[in-house]
Amino acid sequence: MAVYPNSVFPWTARRNNLDVVWAADPNQLAAEVQAIESIVGTNPNVETSPPTGNALNYNTMSQRLTDANNNAELPYSLLSNNNGFFIGAGQIIINTYASNNDPYGIWNGSDGTIPCNGWWTISAEQKWNQHGNNFRGGNVQILLLNGQLLESDIWNWDTFFGVPNEGYNQNVLASNGLTHVFWQGALHKGDRIQSQSINNTFCPGIQVTGCHLKFFCNRTISGTFTSG
Numbered sequence: 001m002a003v004y005p006n007s008v009f010p011w012t013a014r015r016n017n018l019d020v021v022w023a024a025d026p027n028q029l030a031a032e033v034q035a036i037e038s039i040v041g042t043n044p045n046v047e048t049s050p051p052t053g054n055a056l057n058y059n060t061m062s063q064r065l066t067d068a069n070n071n072a073e074l075p076y077s078l079l080s081n082n083n084g085f086f087i088g089a090g091q092i093i094i095n096t097y098a099s100n101n102d103p104y105g106i107w108n109g110s111d112g113t114i115p116c117n118g119w120w121t122i123s124a125e126q127k128w129n130q131h132g133n134n135f136r137g138g139n140v141q142i143l144l145l146n147g148q149l150l151e152s153d154i155w156n157w158d159t160f161f162g163v164p165n166e167g168y169n170q171n172v173l174a175s176n177g178l179t180h181v182f183w184q185g186a187l188h189k190g191d192r193i194q195s196q197s198i199n200n201t202f203c204p205g206i207q208v209t210g211c212h213l214k215f216f217c218n219r220t221i222s223g224t225f226t227s228g
Helices: 024-040 061-069
Strands: 076-081 085-087 092-094 098-101 118-129 137-145 148-156 176-187 192-201 206-220
Touching: 118 137, 118 192, 137 176, 148 176, 192 206
Parallel strands: none
Antiparallel strands: 076 098, 076 206, 085 206, 092 192, 118 176, 118 206, 137 148, 137 192
């Protein structure tokens, strides 16, 4: 009977022409080998259940463990729209992006589709530029989960930085407002994430630039849970 994995098998080296090798010796060694193999499992260099996609074949078990310890197979995505867009007074727009770094195909051209059940971090930021106009009101950036409000941020032009009785000061940040939406939570495979922009001012054409939308799966989740 093998002593591994409960303890390390003790062994005294046999000496040629002095010690008798009994059948129990190789039998015990075989039992220990089988115990190790049963714990390590077959094909230990193969990741059979990665967060996304099919099984991954590594050259060695060491390479597989290195990838696992470095979270190398957890999906992520970086989307950008540096050229931006114009948004009219009272207008609501679903943001569009290009794939800067999207190895897991999260961006499908209209939304970010979650590729695996997990605890996710999502970050979205952008810059709003009135080009020197002093229109009051606010600009809102929203994260949508399957079309429903998930998280939001607002830039208020009215009395920002406490300019008394004057409202927005056009010299602040070179007429740029900034929104940054940061969210963490549980998401299901197939959940859809979008970023939405709202121009809640009378400014007829605010330029939105520096748009980024980032996804990162912190860890996978199994079992039953609620998104959001």
